[in-house]
Amino acid sequence: MLTKKAKYGLKAMVHLAGVRPGETALVADIAASNQIPKKFLDAILGELRNAGFVHSKKGKGGGYMLARPPSEIGVGNIVRALDGPLAPIQCASKTVYRRCDDCTDETRCAVRLVMLRAREAIAEVLDKTSLEQMRGLGESGDGVRLLVGGGVVRQAMDMA
Amino acid sequence: MLTKKAKYGLKAMVHLAGVRPGETALVADIAASNQIPKKFLDAILGELRNAGFVHSKKGKGGGYMLARPPSEIGVGNIVRALDGPLAPIQCASKTVYRRCDDCTDETRCAVRLVMLRAREAIAEVLDKTSLEQMRGLGESGDGVRLLVGGGVVRQAMDMA
DNA sequence: ATCCTACTCTATAAATCTAGTCAACTTTGT
DNA sequence: ACAAAGTTGACTAGATTTATAGAGTAGGAT
Ligand code: FES
Ligand code: FES
Numbered sequence: 494m495l496t497k498k499a500k501y502g503l504k505a506m507v508h509l510a511g512v513r514p515g516e517t518a519l520v521a522d523i524a525a526s527n528q529i530p531k532k533f534l535d536a537i538l539g540e541l542r543n544a545g546f547v548h549s550k551k552g553k554g555g556g557y558m559l560a561r562p563p564s565e566i567g568v569g570n571i572v573r574a575l576d577g578p579l580a581p582i583q584c585a586s587k588t589v590y591r592r593c594d595d596c597t598d599e600t601r602c603a604v605r606l607v608m609l610r611a612r613e614a615i616a617e618v619l620d621k622t623s624l625e626q627m628r629g630l631g632e633s634g635d636g637v638r639l640l641v642g643g644g645v646v647r648q649a650m651d652m653a
Numbered sequence: 654m655l656t657k658k659a660k661y662g663l664k665a666m667v668h669l670a671g672v673r674p675g676e677t678a679l680v681a682d683i684a685a686s687n688q689i690p691k692k693f694l695d696a697i698l699g700e701l702r703n704a705g706f707v708h709s710k711k712g713k714g715g716g717y718m719l720a721r722p723p724s725e726i727g728v729g730n731i732v733r734a735l736d737g738p739l740a741p742i743q744c745a746s747k748t749v750y751r752r753c754d755d756c757t758d759e760t761r762c763a764v765r766l767v768m769l770r771a772r773e774a775i776a777e778v779l780d781k782t783s784l785e786q787m788r789g790l791g792e793s794g795d796g797v798r799l800l801v802g803g804g805v806v807r808q809a810m811d812m813a
Numbered sequence: 814a815t816c817c818t819a820c821t822c823t824a825t826a827a828a829t830c831t832a833g834t835c836a837a838c839t840t841t842g843t
Numbered sequence: 844a845c846a847a848a849g850t851t852g853a854c855t856a857g858a859t860t861t862a863t864a865g866a867g868t869a870g871g872a873t
Contacts, residue, residue: 494654495741495768497830503764520851528755530831539852552839553849568767581655595664595688603791604663607728607782608655614774622767631763657862680819690863699820712871713817814873821868829860837852843845 499576501529502537503627506571509547510563510628517556537575544574559624568627569619579619580612587612659736661689662697663787666731669707670723670788677716697735704734719784728787729779739779740772747772 504527512518520538524531538557541547546566547557559566569579578586584593585608596602664687672678680698684691698717701707706726707717719726729739738746744753745768756762 494737500742500764503767507763519849528757532832533830535852542851549851550839551837551849551851553841555839555850557851577654582660597688601791601793603667603787603789604660606790607663607779607787610782611775611778614778615771618771618774619767622770627763627767629763630766631761692865693863695820702819709819710871711817711819711869712873714872715818715870717819817870817872819868819870821866823865823867825862825864827860827862829858831858832856834855835853838850840847840849842847 495572496576498533498537499572501527501534502541502575503568503571504529505534505538505557506541506546506559506563506566506624507628507631509557509559510624512558514562515558517550517554517558519556523557540575541571546571546574563625563628564623566624567620568622568624569616571624572619579615580608581615582608585609585612587616655732656736658693658697659732661687661694662701662735663728663731664689665694665698665717666701666706666719666726666784667788667791669717669719670784672718674722675718677710677714677718679716683717700735701731706731706734723785723788724783726784727780728782728784729776731784732779739775740768741775742768745769745772747776 505523508523508527509518520534521531523529524534538547538549542549542557546560548560549555549557572579573588578589580586582593582605583589583591584596584599584602584605592599593602593605596605599605665683668683668686669678680694681691683689684694698707698709702709702717706720708720709715709717732739733748738749740746742753742765743749743751744756744759744762744765752759753762753765756765759765
């Protein structure tokens with residue numbers, strides 16, 4: 494189960510992907526727009542900054558902005574930065590593998606082998622979806638239309 | 654991330670799938686074989702019993718046994734019983750859907766739409782794998798060939 | 814009767830989620 | 844140069860869930 498930290502982080506990133514490039518968004522605004530506890534979002538954006546996903550600027554006119562264009566940011570990596578490995582279990586992770594103390598033969602552990610497949614399935618979805626594509630999902634009329642490639646889409650709008 | 658409860662539960666179920674039909678396995682034995690804290694496993698098997706996956710018998714010669722043949726038990730349902738919905742986020746669950754308080758328009762929420770796809774991918778793996786098949790994974794020599802005791806099923810394993 | 818086994822209840826340590834307070838930095842007005 | 848206001852950042856703290864341990868209770872076999 495995704496933690497609220499990751500959920501809020503993703504919502505914030507989607508929000509940031511919606512501001513015009515070069516401009517910043519205030520934590521207070523992001524929090525209000527998405528109904529996220531402000532102080533929690535503070536900490537989350539701090540982690541995303543340390544992980545290199547966003548840049549921050551203090552003082553008047555400050556705020557947060559994406560560090561790279563949203564088409565180059567993978568959803569899976571955002572989740573990894575906030576919630577750790579995608580794999581349901583650490584011994585099935587490819588990025589942050591860690592042995593299970595309680596399994597003697599990892600290569601024949603049924604649980605691990607099933608979860609490896611699950612990890613593959615999750616990564617297939619999350620790592621092949623860019624932040625831009627994810628944002629596009631929410632923009633499309635009724636969520637049925639899929640978008641292809643990284644090229645895209647409508648750029649207008651941002652809620653007031 | 655799968656909790657340890659589910660991980661231990663799955664290991665216990667695999668163990669139970671390995672005893673001869675009609676016979677029982679002791680909690681102490683399952684715990685020792687799989688290096689699971691006994692008292693925790695006690696509670697886990699209790700939940701699995703309440704969920705109807707296993708039967709228990711007290712007294713000498715007692716223990717636990719599967720309630721149905723392992724080929725009729727889906728791995729996804731075991732996980733659901735212990736850790737709740739497979740979906741990374743509740744609003745993306747099909748079995749235990751619950752609205753997000755913090756999202757105004759659920760049908761256009763980018764986070765939900767992505768997680769809906771993730772849920773689909775996870776369910777595809779976990780719901781189409783039976784306990785028997787999962788156990789078979791651990792039995793096979795190196796994960797490429799897999800034979801299942803009883804009715805032999807050959808199953809190609811894509812990735813590694 | 815007594816042994817074996819599942820079951821229940823209570824308790825402790827860690828992680829998660831949320832709020833509050835104050836400190837550090839950056840721009841702007843004078 | 845200086846003060847003030849706007850903004851992120853860091854530190855503490857309480858409520859809730861997760862993971863584990865201990866002691867003891869209840870039910871069944873011989
Ligand atoms: S090796 Fe990780 S669950 Fe068995
Ligand atoms: S509706 Fe659940 S995350 Fe938006």
